[in-house]
Amino acid sequence: MLKVESLQTDFGDGLMLINLLEIISSKSFPKYNKQPRIQMQKLENLTFALKFLESEGIKLVSIDSNSIASGNLKLILGLIWTIILRYQIQVSNGASARQDLLDWVRSKIPEYxxxxxxxxxxxxxAICALAEAVLPGQMNLPRDFSNDAVKNANMGMKKAKDNMGIPEILDAEDMVYNPDELSNMTYISYFRDYLDLESRKKDEELAERTPVPAKCLAYGPGLEPNNLDTGDTSFTIEARDKNGKPMGQGGDNFVVDIQGPTGPVEAAVVDNGDGTYTVTYAPKDAGAHDIAVTLDDVPIKGSTFHVDIKPGAWAKNTFLKDFSFVVQTRDKRNVDLKTGGQQVGVEIKGPKGPVNAKLHDNKDGTYTVVYDIKDKGDYNIHVTVDGDHVKGSPFKQTAV
Incomplete structure (x- = not known):
């Protein structure tokens, strides 16, 4: 923990100043002498620190490394105040730190x-009123006021410390009996910082509840190959925040636009309430489909998706092309024959005449017959062995 005993001497080797600047700016120095032993090394550290301040846009007047090394208290105090202005009160060159902060205070407690x-x-x-204006509900003003000014100031400072984490960098007695403008400004600037920090927290919380299109995902069968134009398909949209974390809640305005070979294809988007959305669509035709997924008119990651829909079998247009049956030959003892070569014949007559039938000897005592039915009506199937009809022949089949 940094601890300064004397502003006049503790900054002499540059280490304390460099460490202070690293902490207050949240930046690291690339190099410096961490164990300076000779004066040249100490001056070099101080030069690094001053050049860093200049790189941060801070204008330094009448101060150099020798001024700090020699313990010029007036210039060191001026440097510390410049650092406070830049990093705590947050005023850049050319702006009025006093007026800016005063305007902010007046906007918060105009009645004072x-x-x-x-x-x-x-x-x-006034300090109690400012604390209450920044975080309402800490006190009941003016009822909680007393005639003791120090007691009033202590109340405001304690509430600010306990409820807002604002450090008590000065005593209530100092504010009441020995007010120092720069000290008061520095302390009061913490109240403005608190509001800025709370605002950033709210922005962060909102960001965590707000999906970012570039981080949102879409995946699932409906975006993959081998989809057919004969049925529904679907895919999933997953809402994610700026860090790529799943949202875990619904309510987002995802829009899906699908363009097929012959025009737009309707898509149904269902909010699952858990940060995912199910999209279902039915392709009208085979061919290339462009699927655009947007959130508040901004494309999500990977959009537009290109899906090639393949033609699928359509029941109403599908028919039985070839029919077949098997003839099992038997001997006089009603035992299945195990070899072929028998005189098996097939003749089929349809509503418009003879039907072509193919007979295949399977060489195992069975014969496969394949034929085609093209017309509606009755078909008579004659099956013979050595010219005699087999059992049940002729057979009748009706096509409707």
Whole structure:
């Protein structure tokens, strides 16, 4: 933990100043002498620190490494105040730190008519009012006020510390009896920082509840090959936040636009309430389909998706092309024959005449007959062995 005992001497080797700047700026120095032993190394560290401040856009006047090394307290105090202005009160060159902060205070507690950072705070009431304005509900004002200015200031400072984490960098007595403008400004700037931090937290919370199109995903069978134009298919949209984390809740405005070979294809999007959305569509035709998925008019990751829909079998147009049956030959003892070569004959007559039939000897005592039915009506099937009809022949079949 950094601890400064003397501003006049503790910055002399540059280490304390470099460490302070690294902490307050959240940036790291690429190199410096971590164990300076000679004066040249100490001056080099101080030069690194001052050049860093200049790179941050801070204008330094009448101060150099020798000024700090020699313990010029006036210039060191000026440097510290410059750092406070830049990193705590957050004022850049050319702006009025006092006026900016004063305008902010007046916007928060206009009824107190604050015009300075000294006498207007001495009754302790203004700091309480500011704390209550920044985080309402801490006190019941003006009922909680007393005639004791120090007690009032202590109340406001304690509430700010306990409820907002604002450090008590000065005492209530200092604010009441010995007000220092720069000290008061620094302390009061923490209240503005608190609001800025809370605002950023709310923005972060909102961002965690807000899906980012570039992070959202779409996946599933409906975006993959081998889909057919004869039935429904589907895919899933998954909402994700800026860090790529699944949202886990629904309510987002995802829109799916599908364009097929002959025009738009309707898509149904169902919110599953858990951050996922099921999209179902029925391709009208085979061919290339472009599927665009957007969130608030912004394409999600990977959109537009290109899916090639293949033609599928359509029941109404599908028919039985070849019919077949098997003839099992038997001997006089009603035992299945195991060899072929018998005189098996087949003749089929349909509603429009003879039907072509193919007979195949399977060489195992069975014969396969394949034929085609093209017309509706009755078909008579004659099966013979050595010219005699087999059992049940002729057979009748009706095509409807």
């Amino acid at each position: 008519n604050i015009n300075n950072f000294m006498g207007d705070w001495q009754d302790g009431k």
